[in-house]
Amino acid sequence: MSESNQPPVLMPGGNAIQPRVLLWAITLVAVSLSLFQLYSAGIQPLGLFYQRSIHLALIMMLAFLMFPAFGPGRKRGPLGGIIDLVFFAGAVLTGGYLVIYLDDIFGRAGFWSQTDIVVACIATVTVLEASRRAVGFGMTLIGIIAIVYAFAGPRGELPWLGNLMPGILEHRGYTLDRVAGQLYLGQEGIFGLPLGVAATYIFIFVLFGAFLESTGAGKFFIDMAYAATGRQRGGPAKAAVLASAGMGSISGSAIANVVTTGAFTIPLMKKLGYKPHQAGGIEAAASTGGQIMPPLMGAGAFLIAEYTNTPYLDIVKVSILPAIMYFSTVYLFVHIIALKQGMQGMPKSELPQMRQVMRDGWHFLLPLAVLVWLLVLNMSPMRVGYYAVITMLAVAALRYVLWYFFVAPQQGQPVTLTRTLDVLKAGFFKLVEGLELGARNAVAVSMACAVAGIIVGVVGLTGLGLKFSSMMLAFSGGNLVLALVMVLLASLVLGMGLPVTASYIVLIVLVGPALTAEFGVPLLIAHLVVFWYSQDSNVTPPIALAGFAGAAIAGSKPMATGLQAWKFAKGLYLIPLFMVFNPEIIIGGPVPVVIWNGVIALVALGAFAAALEGYLFTRMSWLPRIVITAAIVGVFYPSLVTEVAGVVAMVVLMTANWLASRRETSPPQPAGT
Numbered sequence: 001m002s003e004s005n006q007p008p009v010l011m012p013g014g015n016a017i018q019p020r021v022l023l024w025a026i027t028l029v030a031v032s033l034s035l036f037q038l039y040s041a042g043i044q045p046l047g048l049f050y051q052r053s054i055h056l057a058l059i060m061m062l063a064f065l066m067f068p069a070f071g072p073g074r075k076r077g078p079l080g081g082i083i084d085l086v087f088f089a090g091a092v093l094t095g096g097y098l099v100i101y102l103d104d105i106f107g108r109a110g111f112w113s114q115t116d117i118v119v120a121c122i123a124t125v126t127v128l129e130a131s132r133r134a135v136g137f138g139m140t141l142i143g144i145i146a147i148v149y150a151f152a153g154p155r156g157e158l159p160w161l162g163n164l165m166p167g168i169l170e171h172r173g174y175t176l177d178r179v180a181g182q183l184y185l186g187q188e189g190i191f192g193l194p195l196g197v198a199a200t201y202i203f204i205f206v207l208f209g210a211f212l213e214s215t216g217a218g219k220f221f222i223d224m225a226y227a228a229t230g231r232q233r234g235g236p237a238k239a240a241v242l243a244s245a246g247m248g249s250i251s252g253s254a255i256a257n258v259v260t261t262g263a264f265t266i267p268l269m270k271k272l273g274y275k276p277h278q279a280g281g282i283e284a285a286a287s288t289g290g291q292i293m294p295p296l297m298g299a300g301a302f303l304i305a306e307y308t309n310t311p312y313l314d315i316v317k318v319s320i321l322p323a324i325m326y327f328s329t330v331y332l333f334v335h336i337i338a339l340k341q342g343m344q345g346m347p348k349s350e351l352p353q354m355r356q357v358m359r360d361g362w363h364f365l366l367p368l369a370v371l372v373w374l375l376v377l378n379m380s381p382m383r384v385g386y387y388a389v390i391t392m393l394a395v396a397a398l399r400y401v402l403w404y405f406f407v408a409p410q411q412g413q414p415v416t417l418t419r420t421l422d423v424l425k426a427g428f429f430k431l432v433e434g435l436e437l438g439a440r441n442a443v444a445v446s447m448a449c450a451v452a453g454i455i456v457g458v459v460g461l462t463g464l465g466l467k468f469s470s471m472m473l474a475f476s477g478g479n480l481v482l483a484l485v486m487v488l489l490a491s492l493v494l495g496m497g498l499p500v501t502a503s504y505i506v507l508i509v510l511v512g513p514a515l516t517a518e519f520g521v522p523l524l525i526a527h528l529v530v531f532w533y534s535q536d537s538n539v540t541p542p543i544a545l546a547g548f549a550g551a552a553i554a555g556s557k558p559m560a561t562g563l564q565a566w567k568f569a570k571g572l573y574l575i576p577l578f579m580v581f582n583p584e585i586i587i588g589g590p591v592p593v594v595i596w597n598g599v600i601a602l603v604a605l606g607a608f609a610a611a612l613e614g615y616l617f618t619r620m621s622w623l624p625r626i627v628i629t630a631a632i633v634g635v636f637y638p639s640l641v642t643e644v645a646g647v648v649a650m651v652v653l654m655t656a657n658w659l660a661s662r663r664e665t666s667p668p669q670p671a672g673t
Helices: 020-042 048-066 077-108 115-132 135-152 176-185 193-215 219-229 235-251 254-272 276-292 299-310 311-339 355-378 379-412 417-463 464-477 480-495 499-520 523-538 547-555 558-568 569-581 593-613 621-635 640-665
Strands: 008-011 014-018
Touching: 014 020, 020 048, 020 176, 020 193, 020 311, 020 379, 020 417, 020 480, 048 077, 048 115, 048 193, 048 417, 077 115, 115 176, 115 417, 115 558, 135 176, 135 417, 176 299, 176 417, 193 219, 193 299, 193 379, 219 235, 219 355, 235 254, 235 311, 235 593, 235 640, 254 276, 254 480, 254 523, 254 547, 276 311, 276 523, 276 547, 299 311, 299 499, 299 523, 311 523, 311 558, 311 593, 355 379, 379 417, 417 464, 417 499, 464 480, 464 499, 480 499, 480 523, 499 523, 523 569, 547 558, 558 593, 558 621, 569 593, 569 621, 593 621, 593 640, 621 640
Parallel strands: none
Antiparallel strands: 008 014
């Protein structure tokens, strides 16, 4: 039967109406990809190019099946079907050529054949088109600009363009053969480090998160957060912060986190009294924090570990305190708003009981415990992810078996052959669902990493990184604060068109050398700063993607919600500054110094929230708010005397605010007493 005669079905991945045969094809490719990743992670590791080329081929095949050529919501039609088929063949060729002829390619040692160059050109175009569909046009456009820049020069394909560029950006220019070989046949292009991390560590943990999601872990984390905080002032908002901290690290996407946890938390926040734009902003800020929350940190922890040659577990350890600082700030904002608006908590009868929540979902904690335990044993993150997935499946299956054989019969559901076959069938479909969901969730990040590889390859070929470092040094005049502001602005601009992972990779390649070599920022801190700043496009207007997702659920205006998210997520801007000027909280130092820096950072962030809202224990007038702001600047200044003066000023003013609140709530004394 032809594709056009198949009954149409709504396809979640591409939001388009797709024939049923395509859905089966998507499932087949997605499950094959997940099984391949599990095999290479836990059974038989593959060589670098074999792993990356097969991974990319399957990812692109999935992208062309999921996302129609002319955009979501449109039928493919004959022309669209032909285009998709051509690019699908290009995806197969991209991976298959390397797998089959890899030894011959290595044997040519840089003297590429004409066939090599043709396939390299096809692969590059295919990668850019898959990125356009899965990630967006912004990412593809930057990849195209990078390639055009490589051609611009007296010896390149576009010598006239080189004459139009500023002197500092000039380079010799490169031919089509040289650029194509660099991008496809070398280790610094498409198959470079970003895709390598995506094809190993990131995918297996995305798959782990997919199984947690498909087995109900999301509801468990949300219920646990509600049980812990629901009765407090602004309980649903505080639950949103805690639930997003748990789910955000697993989901790998701030927007996905807003959509999943926000569907529960935003309506309850509105019911309690939060304004719609506040509810959406709180969820967006909390969900963005999930990307900096250990142990997974989206894809960031793995990339930082590879780029800095630092053990993954060390990245997790040093990220704990900054993540606590961030969520503490958001939590305090939520609490202050609840106090200002006189909110109360939810009735106990409307909240889940912690004992019941743990009884129903304790098994979700076992795979996480296994994950952390194996990481502590210094096992490879890819192998750790494999065992975490296996543990998740084993625990879910064992729990259901115990229920089926021992609990269900007592509830009038006897064990019969027919029911057993139905249960096995349902379990099989659940397994397929998890494998497919993991592959679908990985498409965007893998394609972003592939195009980021193109950009990194061009930067390495043309020396653009060193040129950018020189520009950064010139524009900032050697001032570190101005340099960090430039990084922040660059991250915001890049974030308008790139996903967080790609934004981090591009920025660190461009500004990382300058931060470390010219400004003396330690390597690990430079990477953490750039990674944190790369998150800001989720919550910073005019393109606050997570904020806009929250606005859609809250029914509020997107820009107003984005501004609220920007306010609540101020830790994204202040905490990296504190890392730079107080590096002991990251790279370590004497215990008293580390404790002191941790304490003053938390105090400063709390004081900042109070100054911004004009409220802590009670309303705060303008003068204390101005003094507190000056004290915060003092705390961030790298001088012990200034730090101590700033801390003393903040503590005094916050204590005065507390005493004022006590006087307001104290009953009036009778006359004559």
